[in-house]
Amino acid sequence: xxxxxxxxxxxxxxxxxxxxxxxxxxxxxxxxxxxxxxxxxxxxxxxxxxxxxxxxxxxxxxxxxxxxxxxxxxxxxxxxxxxxxxxxxxxxxxxxxxxxxxxxxxxxxx
Amino acid sequence: xxxxxxxxxxxxxxxxxxxxxxxxxxxxxxxxxxxxxxxxxxxxxxxxxxxxxxxxxxxxxxxxxxxxxxxxxxxxxxxxxxxxxxxxxxxxxxxxxxxxxxxxxxxxxxxxxxx
Numbered sequence: 001x002x003x004x005x006x007x008x009x010x011x012x013x014x015x016x017x018x019x020x021x022x023x024x025x026x027x028x029x030x031x032x033x034x035x036x037x038x039x040x041x042x043x044x045x046x047x048x049x050x051x052x053x054x055x056x057x058x059x060x061x062x063x064x065x066x067x068x069x070x071x072x073x074x075x076x077x078x079x080x081x082x083x084x085x086x087x088x089x090x091x092x093x094x095x096x097x098x099x100x101x102x103x104x105x106x107x108x109x110x
Numbered sequence: 111x112x113x114x115x116x117x118x119x120x121x122x123x124x125x126x127x128x129x130x131x132x133x134x135x136x137x138x139x140x141x142x143x144x145x146x147x148x149x150x151x152x153x154x155x156x157x158x159x160x161x162x163x164x165x166x167x168x169x170x171x172x173x174x175x176x177x178x179x180x181x182x183x184x185x186x187x188x189x190x191x192x193x194x195x196x197x198x199x200x201x202x203x204x205x206x207x208x209x210x211x212x213x214x215x216x217x218x219x220x221x222x223x224x225x
Contacts (some may be wrong), residue, residue, distance in 0.1 A: 033213060042114075042201055042216030043153075090154070090214075097166060098143070098214060100153040 006089055010105040019076040021104040023089030024069075030092050032065055037086045039068050046074075046087075059096070081110040116202050116217035124225050128190040131220045133202030134183055143214065144177055145201040153201075159185065160207075192224045203206050 035043040062075040087104045115134040143158040157167040179185040203214040
């Protein structure tokens with residue numbers, strides 16, 4: 001079963017615009033992670049936010065976490081064509097088992 | 111470090127044949143995970159190991175699936191006999207657990223097609 005569910009399922013934007021993806025989960029967590037997957041490749045870790053953190057930045061990425069609502073958002077600012085990929089949230093609600101959501105497909109048009 | 115290495119990259123086989131997927135985790139990582147990715151079911155955790163010991167295999171779909179980790183640098187996932195519904199991309203990932211669930215490093219995956 002999938003712990004995290006991303007929204008929207010797909011997102012298409014113009015280069016330079018911001019992209020926001022959301023993730024909702026069901027059980028309490030220690031941390032939440034975001035990964036990117038380019039077509040035909042393995043997943044690449046982007047950022048980890050712990051349950052006692054509310055916001056975290058990494059370059060053009062900004063992640064927020066609201067444990068009361070069991071939700072997180074990933075913001076990519078000033079998007080580039082190279083940001084085109086699928087983005088997944090993952091939660092550790094089941095101990096050491098990291099469970100992934102269904103993902104958001106992001107397309108950045110140049 | 112070369113990262114997590116999986117082989118083969120692609121595997122095409124006929125129904126009923128045995129399939130063995132291989133994984134070499136990053137040196138020093140003590141956790142190893144096998145995931146399966148399909149369009150219908152997304153990323154599913156099949157099994158994971160800690161210090162070469164299988165900890166949770168509840169995601170293994172059937173007895174046709176088995177996984178081993180004979181040492182810290184090698185793991186296999188075997189399907190016998192294979193069926194068309196096993197067609198998927200199989201990923202291996204490894205991590206170091208420093209008291210929390212740290213980030214996973216994924217291999218490039220094995221694209222399995224069972225005809």
